Amino acid sequence: MTLFLIALAILVGGYFIYGTLMERVIGCDPRREMPCYTKQDGVDYIPMATWRVFLIQFLNIAGLGPIFGAIMGVMFGPAAFLWIVLGTIFAGAVHDFLSGVISISSDGASLPEIVGEQLGVGVKQLMRGFSLLLMMLVGAVFVLTPAGLIADMTPDWMNVNFWIGAIFLYYILATLLPIDKLIGNLYPVFGFALLFMAAGIMGVLLFGDVTIPDGVSEGFYNRSANADSMPLFPMMFVSIACGAISGFHATQSPMMARCLKNEKLARPVFYGAMVAEGIVALIWAAAAIAFTGGYGELGEYLAENGGTGGLVHNISIEWLGAFGGMLAILGVVAAPISTGDTALRCARLIAADFMHCNQKSIVRRLAVSVPIFAVTFFIMQVNFDVLWRYFAWCNQTLAVFTLWAITVYLARNGKLYWVTLFPAMFMTCVCTTYILFAPEGLGLDYMLSLGIGIAAALLCAVTFAKSAYAIKGRITEY
Template sequence: MNSLLLLLICIGIFLVAYVTYGSFLAKKYGIDPTRKTPAHTLRDDIDYCPANSKVLLGHHFSSIAGAGPITGPIQAAVFGWIPVFLWIIVGSIFIGGVHDFGSLVASIRHDGKTIGEVVKVNMGQRGKMLFNLFGWLTIVLVVAAFTDICASTFAFDSANPQNVMGAQAGTASMLFIILAMVFGVLVYKRGAKLSIASFIGIIVLLICIVIGYQFPVLKFSKLTWQIILLVYIFLASTLPVWLLLQPRDYLCSFLLYGIIIGALLGIIIKHPTLQIAGYNGFTVNNNTLFPFLFVTVACGAISGFHSLVSSSTTSKQIDKEEPDAKLIGYGAMLIEGVVAVIALIAVGYVAKAEGTPAQVFANGVANFMSSFGIPEAVGVVFVTLCFSAFALTSLDTATRIGRYILQELCEGKDGRKTVVSKNKYLATGITICASFVLILYGYVKIWPIFGSANQLLAALALLAITAWLSKNGKKTWATIIPMIFMFIVTLSALGLLIKQYLFSVDKNYILGIIACVLLVLSLVLIYEAYNTLVKNKKTAAKSK
């Protein structure tokens, strides 16, 4: 299969979907250009702060993308490129985009609170507590995972002093943080014009990469980097959003745009042919295409983490509903789908390449960019540095989200504030400490369950959006169909994992218990939602 044709088909379908289905969803969700958003009505310039749509798109896109749309398709390519490509296209348009856009608008309608608050208003306090507990535990796992991933990427091995790629990535990433804070002050406090500041910021961003590449001075161990990163995410969670989190993610988004453009140009010039098979069978390496394809390819099609980003940080910064909500909520998901297809093309072309998904992606994209003069060795380093920056954007955003969820979780039934709910430093500290304990225990041991947990979170978010639409008397087929599909996927995956962990030869009781807890939790929330939908239907019938 010609990769250029595949990419053009993807982009063409996504453009049509944005104009047509995206507009349909905007009408269904009731987008109102005159309605004031929480960023204005609750503005505090710490969490609630209206942002330019281009800046917020960069922050949102960087946060939801991270390393997910690269890792998932590369791992799932064992099933063949055809099922992965079809899932990316269908999932992004009809499931992931619906999920992200709906989570954003529902949160805006509930004062920028998390999906947990949407559950409370539309399904009751018990539903909120269960959802927020599930969401917070998922975030703790995300923070632990990405802290360990970033620390491993940045670590310098004194026993192998010739390899300085980790030090290069770490040095560049720390320079990014300084640049972001200067950018935030200039734009928000000194009135610098966004276009000029962005242009200069991009140039300085590239200079930071060059400095990191030429002068990798931060040669720290993995443990030292873990401590540095924990301090950083504490600051990212508690400082005003305009000072660090938003500008860093916005500037880093240009790296991702750069990779997309570079890969696109390389594919146009080189138009390589995919070397992997279109379809390798329903069962590969003891894993079945259903449900594991739909769990493995998460961020490139649908991811529960996106609902937490949409409803925790983005909804507090969106300036106006029209056209910002559609651009950010739906458009960012489609752009992420393009990244996922590029990752699929990369692994499809370098089919025999070995290493981590990040290495396979870097090798493939660097090979594409070499077609217009960028040395392949330089391209590999550049893409690897960018990959580490993406992982860091998910890490800092996840920590702030964890703080929001824990604060809501610790509120009294009547909205009464408790010590944790009103203290952002304490809520952040608890979230980080829980993640650090998980790192020490060894998050890798429970990582296999994360894919199912993440997709189950997506199903639960769609459930919350469906309940919200139902309560407001709107038709719910656009959310209820993908919700049912995602529940079938995740419950099937959990059932297979429970069988594997509790009833096979190689038992793992910890993972088995976690899978059982997730299964029970999801069934309880489904029951709560069913009662709510039936009640809403009866109420609507009586009103007629």
């Protein structure tokens, strides 16, 4: 319980202390003309109430990551709590917040255009294709996952295929309609369910007759049952993605940058939404080991009770009762759906940006979207386990590109670039080591993979230090 309470306090404190520092670093200007007014089109550039923008951003980035990812990640042991807290404050929230503010200053430009502006035309072209692929992977993954969850709770004739069709149809509508229509009206309902779920589970953890066996006194070693094939580094840092840092988030920040009314609201929306997601991840990590009895017991429980989905269902029903449990399960279902729909919408915006195709007309939106829907449907035919593994790696790799782009931007503008330089180096090492070592990667020796990962991070740092951008940059003094 002590570790959980300390972690929770640090997360909340991090928003006010480190979040405020990041606001000073980037220099939010409340007098800046906002894209929602200068480029208002009634479709994507629309001024929206701050609470709606926050909920949309929160639900966009949440998905199942802070729930399923946190449960899978906590099997590595108490180190998972450290990564959720430190990753959220110093990497994930900084990544989401700064990418959002940079997008605002660039008239709501999408992520590939932002990265390309800082890292060059070649990287821009790579990022356009890479980001589109990731958005379609997210769309595919978050059709299949909620379809399976809902099918388990409905009559037999409403099977998985029925729900795949229904959810995909909803995604098409959410991609094409103005953002303040379907998404803007449904997200408050989804948001209530997800926040109720988190608050209810936390209430049981704090005031119920449960014990959180954090095991800190025994050390932060790897508790995974197959520690040799699943080393804590880098596996835990890829398993817990959305609950700490996720490249997907930086694709969503520009979409909300087009709806924010004032730049002074960027920290509550972008940094705040990531901290809220970190809290959700922290709650579910603690709930998983409290409900099952420990790290080793968690792995056994998942194997015997239908995996993470079965655990989430059982925790919700047993701890919150029938009504509360149903609301909690609604939140679990709503989370991936609210990520999948905006992923495909974001894919349309990315494609429209690099094709310079105005999206005010429904005909033009269809012209851009139909190929995206077709490719996403094709991706859905791939084995889900394969999709999830490559989604996880692509997700974190996108964070690497984003962090390096933000670092260059800060250096170019004479700002404190160290705040993203170190997270960029760390995530470069994580992703390089993972793709070299993991079975779905090259399957190389662990120490060799780790050595190359460290070398890659150092090489990127040296390249950055020698660049004209870094030489011209100066650290703003406060």
